[in-house]
Amino acid sequence: MTPEFVLPPIDYAALAPILIMMGAAVLGVLVEAFVPRRLRHPIQLPLALLAVLAALTMVVVNADKRVITIGVIAIDGPTLFLQGAILALSAVALLLVGERAIERGGAFVAQAAITADSPDDRRQAANAGGAGEVYPLVTFAVGGMLIFVAANDLLTMFIALEVFSLPLYLLCALARRRRLLSQEAAMKYFLLGAYASAFFLFxxxxxxxxxxxxxxxxAAVDFATIHAAVANSTQSPVLLFAGMALVSIGLLFKAAAAPFHVWTPDVYQGAPTPITGFMAxxxxxxAFGALLRVFHVAFEGARWDxxxxxxxxxxxxxxVGAVLAVTQTDIKRLLAYSSIANAGYLLVGVLAPGQEGLSGTMFYLVAYGFTVLAAFAVVTLVRDADGEATHLSRWxxxxxxxxxxxxxxxxxxxxFAGIPLTSGFMSKFAVFGPALEGGHAWLVIVGVLTSMVLAFPYLRVVVMMWLSEPGESTPTVTVPGGxxxxxxxxxxxxxxVLGVVPGPLLDLASGAADFVR
Amino acid sequence: MSDFPFLSVLTVAPLVGAVVVALLPRNRPTLAKQVALGWSLLVLALSVVMWVAFQVDGDRFQFRESYPWIPNWGVNFTFAADGIALVMLMLIAVLVPLVILASWHDAESSKRSVPVYFALLLVLECTMIGVFAAADVFLFYVFFEVMLVPMYFLIGSYGGHQRQYAAVKFFLYSLVGGLFMLAAVIGLWVVGGKTFDWVALSQVDISTGTERWLFLGFFVAFAIKAPFFPFHTWLPDAGGAAPAGAAALLVGVLDKVGTFGIIRYCLPLFPDAAQWFAPWALGLAVIGIIYAALLAVGQNDLKRLVSYTSIAHFGFIGVGLFAFTTQAGTGAVLYMVNHGLATGLLFLVVGMLIARRGSALVSDFGGAGKLVPVLAGVLFFAGLASLALPGTAPFVSEFLVLIGTFTVNKPVAVIATLGIILAAAYVLWMVQRTTQGTLNPALTEIDAMKRDLNLREKFVVAPLIALIVIFGFYPKPLTDVINPAVQATMQDVGRTDPAPSVDSVQEATR
Known part of the structure; x- marks a missing residue:
């Protein structure tokens, strides 16, 4: 009797958000190849937005699903919540990416191959429409992120990591102005990201x-097996600890945690601002979705270690984030260090045990994402003839x-400073509460102390804007497009809203805070 | 009538008024002022109704309302007022209209939007009422922090010399305290079984070590806010740079949040820790009385001088709070009200002088009484009230504090009494150098210095003078309300008044 080949059962509905984003990305590439240049932007942006909305709809439809399909994709509460968060945030980021009213042609270079600072480059900077390939790149990245937070084994996670990282490296290099800075940022991000991937794989x-x-x-690297091995394996624990450390390094790099944060300020500063917002x-x-899953599902048994x-x-x-933020003079670098400090607060949430730590961290991610996107949206508006005016003195x-x-x-x-009635305060509470409950008072104390330090750079910007007199070099604020x-x-x-009525999202997060294994 | 949701309406009403005022067109500043004044008078009327509806011999907490806010964390919009909160709410309601009236022309000199200035004052009133009316620790914390924002812009945008520095210093000091408190609030929430309700939390047993840490978290925040020595350095800067009206609110009400927080949160929630830390707190308070008074004597800037006198007075309040007797506690709370009236008046009058002279330096004045006799008279009265002359309201409270402290802690009471002598020194010397003596010829060249109090300014000072005199002779309406609340707090702390001396003290106060 010949063994019959049986297809593994695939739950297509559960995979739908991922499939939609990947399909839209492929479609975007085709549009780029076959549609005349002037029509690309009007087609690509609605296509990407529609795909995101369709995927978001499928996430909502899937809301009650709890399955592991074909063994590698876990669709459970945290996955759906984080996929929803990624899609909602990327919809907002796409709006920034697609903006063409602030600067003629948008924030992206027309052809990345033009030599920087050549006469051709000055021509493209003056009036050529931006490259359309940013849309499929963003869509691919979003698709990769959707897999990343759902991956149920380390190999799938690695592939997803590459799928969303590679488009990001490219996107960083596509700034319309200050292109050398942008290319340098992309190079740095790529090299360090490649090291991080190698660590992860090892x-x-x-x-x-x-x-x-x-x-x-x-032997296998799916999370259930690793979880069982942490409890029962007869192998040397050195393998576990070294493996855990190396995998963590790969993830912490993406999360911009110290000491793997050094790329952050340069990349945030050099990348086109809409992409910076998208990354932040x-x-x-x-990154934190993956960290949560790895530490809550795979390494749960090694919590004490x-x-x-x-x-x-x-x-x-x-x-690092708080102290270095104090010395910054560029608004994008300041926001980069602030995002590093926020990664620290999020790690406090990751360490807080149980469902409350998990739901608090997820709440924090959503709240911070919307705020940071709005922050970078303002940054795109403050500009002069040479593009964005990011030096603080100019504000x-x-x-x-x-x-x-x-x-x-x-x-x-x-x-950002965590004043009540903003989502920043609620999210700090959402991670510090469970952390204190889990006995990590030391983390909460450091969190509170660094919040004090961080208040200073934020306040300095406020002082700059309100209490200083406008100088000759104060740039204008462009009226934003729709x-x-x-x-x-x-x-x-x-x-x-999340600062005044956080209840519904907290409900949603705590209802979703349960991993399948 | 007591079913009416007084506290939530009182909290929200100024906010609505602020929105209305802020939306008024910028080129019609007078309309904005009138609307703001009218709105604050409405709030005053409503709080008078509330005062009447408050039952003196009723429950400890009255007008309790509760609405769910964040059910996941057990946070509710819970409002309730005891006698202590009630008198503070009345103080706010009285001071804000007067401050608006006194600040009539303050915003114009800054070249910034006039409606926004008055809108900020109303937002400040909203947060101040909220902080005293909250009976949910989370809600209290929210108001405690949000309060910083309008004050920051009042100082930073409309203040005088060095306003940026003062505004940032004010904000950072308060925020640092607030974040210590946030850690303690979260800790309290965890040990208290995930509730923020004040009543529930006051019944939780906390282990000694934890209790001390939580007490410290709250105490540091309140000590910075009040401010007590050595956390006081922001107040002279903020008080010196803020426009006079805002400074009156800052010192008159905002800082009382610190002392109020101690009597409402530190003492009843952490009674054992409060007793354990009491010697230290008393020590800080006494140092504050003497040290700030000495600095006040040396000040040449009028507003900074008044700020230092306030720090000295907060020392008295601190002594009263940590003496743990009913007299001292009642005296401290009464002092919070009376100091708000007296220092509020002093700040406003000083502000009127400064507005005329265009300088806040004592040395720029001299013999001003010859040009503006009524204003000088009011300044003299405000000074006497501030040094607690018998017959003015602060005397009653200072006396109660010292009597109540003397029965349990003689050295502290004796040292604190020295503060009264120093108070006489700084007030009288300030009055002498500004309004008495030979006329400074520079003053005669300034036209504004020849205009005495106008009708608007008389309307500002008259109610405050009247209240100071009335409560100086007849404090019963206040003490009747305050006493039960203080007694309940002392029971929470677990201290009873020393029996024999109570009788003698009551004899003495009769």
Whole structure:
């Protein structure tokens, strides 16, 4: 009797969000190949947005699904919540990416192959329409992130990591102005990201070796097997610890945690601002989604072993982010260090045991994502003839010139500083509460102390905008087009609403806070 | 009538008023002022009704309302007022209209939007009422922090010399305290079984070590806010730079949140820790009385001088709070009200002088009484009230604090009494150098210095003078309300008044 080949049962509905995004990305590539240049932008943006909305709809439809399909994709509460978060945030980011009213042709270079600072380059910077390939790249990245937070084994996770990282490396290099800075940022991000991927892969190999020591059960790198191996494996725990450390390094790099954070300020500064916002919001969600899954599902049994190390990383991250933010003079670098410090707070949430830590961290991710997108939306608006004016001294007296945007940015900064009635405060509470309950008082104390330090740079920007007189070099604030306005309104409203009535999202997060194994 | 949701309406009403005022067109500043004044008078009227509806011999907490806010964390919009909160709410309701009236022209000199200034004052009133009316620790914390934002912009945008520095210093100091408190709030929430309700939390047993840490978290925040020595350095800067009206609110009400927080949160929620830390707190308070008074004597800037006198007075309040007797506690709470009236008046009058002279330096004045006799008279009265002359309201409270402290802790009471002598020194010397003596010829060249109090300014000072005199002779309406609440707090702390001396003290106060 010949063995019959049986297809594994595939739950297509559960995979639908991923399939939609990947399909839309492929379609976007085809559009790029066959549609005349002037029609590409009007087709690509609606296509990408529609795909995101369709995927979001499928996430909502799947809301009650709890399955592991074909063994590698776990569709459970956290997956769906984080996929929803990534999609919602990427919709807002796409609005920023697609904006063409602020600068003629948008924020992206027309042809990346043009030599920087050549006469051709100056021509493209002046009036050529931006490259259309940013849309499929963003769509691919979103698709990769959707897999990343759902991956149920380390190999799938690695593939997803590459799928969303490669488009991001490219996107970083596509700034329309200051192209050398942009290319340098992309190069740095790519090289360091490649190292991080290599660490991750090496860690996977070690963990595979570790799981081999369980007698009957074959070695594998899916999370259930690793979980069982942590409890039962006869292999040397050195394999486990080394593997765990290397995998963590790969993930912490994406999360921008110290000491793996050094790329962050350069990349955030060099990348086109809409992409910076996209990375700060969506990549954070994806990276922490993966961290949560790895530590809550695979390494749960080794909690006592990883907590001190990860705790030290969290403390270092908070300190580095907060202290270095104080010395920054560029708004994008300041926001980069602030995002590092926020990664530290999120790590506190990752370390908080149980469902409450999990739901608090997920709440934090959503709240922070919307706020940071709104922040970068404002950054795209403050500009002069040479593009965005990101040096802080240039923001002096902005409150006098355009009180509306200065007010909005002040509100965002107050949210970052964690003043109540903003989502920033609620999310700090959401991670510090469970952490304290889990006995990590030291992490909470460092969190509170660094919040004090961080308040200073935020406040300095507020002082700059409101209490200084406008100088001659104070740039104008461009009236935003409809897309940026929409992104700004969504970001600010989310920050306010989550700060005043966080209940519904907290309910949703705590209802979703249960992994399948 | 007591079913009416007084506290939530009182909290929300100024906010609505602020929105209305902020939306008024910028080129019609007078309309904005009138609307703001009218709105704050409405709030005053409503709080008078509430005062009447408050039953003196009723429950400890009255007007209790509760609405769910964040059910996942057990957070509710719970409002309730005891006698202590009630008198503070009345103080706010009285001061805000007067401050608006006194600040009539303050915002114009800053070249910034006039409606926004008055809108900020109303937002500040909303947060101040909320902080005293909250009976949910989370809600209290929210108001405690949000309060910073309008004050920050009042100082930073409309203040005088060095306003940026002062505004940032104010904000950072308060935020640092607030974040310590946040850690303690979260800790309290965890040990208290995930509730923020004040009543439930006051019945939780906390282990000694944890209790001390939580007490410290709250105490540091309140000590910065109040401010007590050595956390006081922000107040002279903020008080010196803020416009006079905002400074009156800052010192008159905002800082009382610190002392109020101690009597409402530190003492009843952490009674054992409060007793354990009491010697330290008393020590800080006494140092504050003497040290701030000495600095006040040396000040040449009028607003900074008044700020230092306030720090000295907060020392008295601190002594009263941590003496743990009913007299001292009642005296401390009464002092919170009276100090709000007296220092509020002093700040406003000083502000009127500064507005005329265009300088806040004592040395720029001299013999001003010859030009503006009524204003000088009011300044003299405000100074006397501030040094607690018998017959003015602060005397009653200072006396109660010292009597109540003397029965349990003689050295502290004796040292604190020295503060009264120093108070006489700084007030009288300040009055002498500004309004008495030979006329400074520079003053005669300033036209504004020749205009005495106008009708608007008389309306500002008259109610405050009247209240200071009335409560100086007849404090019973206040003490009747405050006493039961303080007694209940002392029971929470577990201290009873020393029996024999109580009788003698009551004899003495009769």
């Amino acid at each position: 860690g996977v190999a070690l963990l595979y070796g570790f799981t081999a020591g369980m007698g009957e059960r074959p 919001a969506c990549t954070k969600v994806a 990883f907590t001190p190390v990860l705790g030290a990383v969290a403390v270092l991250t908070m300190l 002096a007296g902005l409150g006098r010139l355009s009180p509306v945007y200065a007010s909005v940015f002040t509100f965002i900064l107050l949210a 897309l940026t306005s929409a992104a700004l309104v969504i970001g600010v409203l989310a920050t306010l």
